[in-house]
Amino acid sequence: MSAINFYFKNLISLLNRTLETQHACMEEAARRIADCLRKGGMLYTFGTGHGHLLALEIFYRAGGMARVCPILDEKLMLHVSAAGSTLKEREESRVPLLLEKYPVKSGDVLLAISNSGRNAVPVLLARAARERGAYVIALTSMQHSSAVSSRNSLHLRLFETADLVLDNGGVLGDASFQAADGTMVGPTSTAVGAAILQSIVCRVKEISLAEGFEADYFKSSNVDGGDAWNDRLIACYQDSIPGLN
Numbered sequence: 001m002s003a004i005n006f007y008f009k010n011l012i013s014l015l016n017r018t019l020e021t022q023h024a025c026m027e028e029a030a031r032r033i034a035d036c037l038r039k040g041g042m043l044y045t046f047g048t049g050h051g052h053l054l055a056l057e058i059f060y061r062a063g064g065m066a067r068v069c070p071i072l073d074e075k076l077m078l079h080v081s082a083a084g085s086t087l088k089e090r091e092e093s094r095v096p097l098l099l100e101k102y103p104v105k106s107g108d109v110l111l112a113i114s115n116s117g118r119n120a121v122p123v124l125l126a127r128a129a130r131e132r133g134a135y136v137i138a139l140t141s142m143q144h145s146s147a148v149s150s151r152n153s154l155h156l157r158l159f160e161t162a163d164l165v166l167d168n169g170g171v172l173g174d175a176s177f178q179a180a181d182g183t184m185v186g187p188t189s190t191a192v193g194a195a196i197l198q199s200i201v202c203r204v205k206e207i208s209l210a211e212g213f214e215a216d217y218f219k220s221s222n223v224d225g226g227d228a229w230n231d232r233l234i235a236c237y238q239d240s241i242p243g244l245n
Contacts, residue, residue, distance in 0.1 A: 003177055007186045010176050018169050018192055025166050026196060029137050030203035032164070036109045036135070037067055037204070038213045042240065044104055044129075046071040047113030048089040048121055049078065054113045054139065054193045058201055060244065062220035065201060066233040069241045071102045076121065088121075090151055095124045101242065106133025111197075114138075115174055115189045117145035117158030124152060126161040138162035139193055141170040168192045 001009070033043055045068060047055040059070045074080045075088045088094065098121075104110055110129040114122040117140040126136045138158045142165070145157045159165045168189050170176070175184035208215035216233050219226040238245035 030200045034204045034207040037215050041107040043068045043109045045111045048076045051113035052077050066216035089119045092120045104129045104134050108134040110134050111137045114158050115141045118148050118151045120152035136162045137164045139166045142167040144172045147172050
């Protein structure tokens, strides 16, 4: 079997297993987010390294919820310094700085994303958000996180700080294909994580229609009428979501 076939077969199997094992948790996440939006709260998303990609996966997206605020810090992303971001996510002092710019509060939901769930910034941010009264959802790999120690002063991993855990089902180290020389390649956390998040987005919309409240969603700016639709939502939320305008 070629590597292409192996990766797709493994990913499809993992997606099917995720649907089976995480369905109840995805339903709970959707209901918590829907309740947050109905009451005027904000869905905050946060991830470091490649987890940052998933924090942006549901932000300002065609067919995506409008009231989503990614917590952004360039020093924790890959485009400024990939190697540097690995070190910065271990610095506990970054958490208060993030919360100064992004005032997570009671009634909000924080979606915290970390495959290993061991480093300081995601863990301490999740704990701080819960202390402020927010509902915290962790997206992580339980197999990976359970196999490693914490790297923070709380001696906790992300799944131990959250109200609800979504398990991406990934293996230790994330890479899923063993090449002929023994090297492991082919991570799955982003593909599975995106599927989990987008299924929740769809379910939130379904809940909002069933329960009769407005959950604002963006349209594609590349379809007729999309710009006018989105401009209305941007004007509504730009003061509370940095970087939206």
